[in-house]
Amino acid sequence: MNEENIAVFAALAEPSRMRMVSLLRSGPLSVGEIAERLQIRQPQASKHLKVLQQAGIVEVEADANRRHYRLRAEPFQELELWLTGYRELWNERFDRLDDYLKNMPD
Amino acid sequence: MNEENIAVFAALAEPSRMRMVSLLRSGPLSVGEIAERLQIRQPQASKHLKVLQQAGIVEVEADANRRHYRLRAEPFQELELWLTGYRELWNERFDRLDDYLKNMPD
DNA sequence: TTCGAATATTCCTTTACAGGAATATTCGGT
């Protein structure tokens, strides 16, 4: 993971934002819905969403005066890729996983 | 990933620490070696290593007045596990990976 | 075109954290 992707870790290193990401797993939500479910104020929700957006973790779709935020796949894929460099840490069980990933059909 | 593991993301969200982690992939190193390779001063190296240690990312082994820091596998395993909850984001290719992980022999 | 709902932004204050410099600690060798 390169220096530019440190923003992803920084963005996730905050409880409200981590909860936002978890919340958005089940689909896009508006700012108001997010603020309500996380029990935080709307401006804070907007601010946190901006951070997540700048880190590339979420993207926005405008719908009238609503903004629907959804998770982007890329940072998670990159995280997955980054982790492959550390699989050798635990056991040979994941050597087989590495093989599987390498040979996996697209 | 629960609130306590946010410390892992916070620890990795700093360039020097990220480079330390990458450096330690090839094996344990002493504080002096780490400081030298990363071109930072020894006290900063010690401080960063302390953060990594408290996040559970590294562990220490004392050898006389040297301390050898090594990566721990657990946080990476937990990250791997956490990511599985986001694999559905990209494509069905990883549904098969999920199956593989579920059925993988121990 | 005006109003209210939804969202973004600004300003302010407080707190956390990083780096620098100095110092403390701990160990083996002599």
Added chain:
DNA sequence: ACCGAATATTCCTGTAAAGGAATATTCGAA
């Protein structure tokens, strides 16, 4: 016991980021 090497800790300072409150913006509906 003492010295130097290796490491940890403390103190200080600057900066970035978070939350609160207020305000700005943007949109559809009437």
